[in-house]
Amino acid sequence: MQKRELLYEGKAKRLFLTDDDNLVISEFKDDLTAFNGEKKSSEAGKGALNNKISTELFKLLESKGVPTHFVEMLDDNHMLHKYVDVILIEVIVRNVATGSLSRNLGIEDGKVLPFTLVEFDYKNDALGDPKLNDQHCLILELVDSVDELDQLRAMARQVNDILRPYFFEKGLNLVDFKLEFGKDGDGNIILADEISPDNCRFWDTKTGEKMDKDRFRQGMGGLKVAYEEVLKRILNDNDKKPEESTYEAMMDRALGTK
């Protein structure tokens, strides 16, 4: 499939048309941005790592029945996927308090939440991605109905229910992440964008080490090594089934329910 005209350039990806109106190609860039584009850098190889990690995770989610825009990885930096009308809501899923949740509400950093929190942010750089409630989403016409918001929440929880134990078995605590969705040609809501350490927080379960973009946000260095380690753990254990008992034991310990 050939890349044609550039359709859109975002902070981490370029989107290209193809000969097929229903398919587009994302090019994963090495650029890094944080704090709404105020902090900028670049890390050679970061785009390829995110493309590979996202490819594996989209395949996993598809195999578990989550509809996604993923079609195939074309080469190191390019992914072929379905064209979607992007829903301008960033769906944030949180298992552990940190980042803006701790900052805004004073919840202790690292506290395991009593249940998984799903929040909506407005995907709008000019406004700094503010928080949205259901009424804001309807007033802004970001979706057609509350049912669609419920669908976003349900799909986000389904993704978390698959990925959290999957990563736990690989020694990574899926702390929180951001998902984006879109509507395909038939109007169905499907998972879009990417799932990578750029938009997920992973903490090593043994050492607590941050294995994600917080290394760049917090000026810690070692970003590429961390992303490589995330990919390595995904690829090494891809066939291994999550042992739910171990995961549940971890949750019981964390929540003090046993």
Ligand code: 5GP
């Ligand atoms: P927080 O709201 O604490 O900054 O972020 C919560 C989670 O969502 C983190 O995993 C973070 O990576 C992700 N996230 C939230 N907003 C954005 C965004 O605009 N871009 C990216 N790449 N990730 C985001």
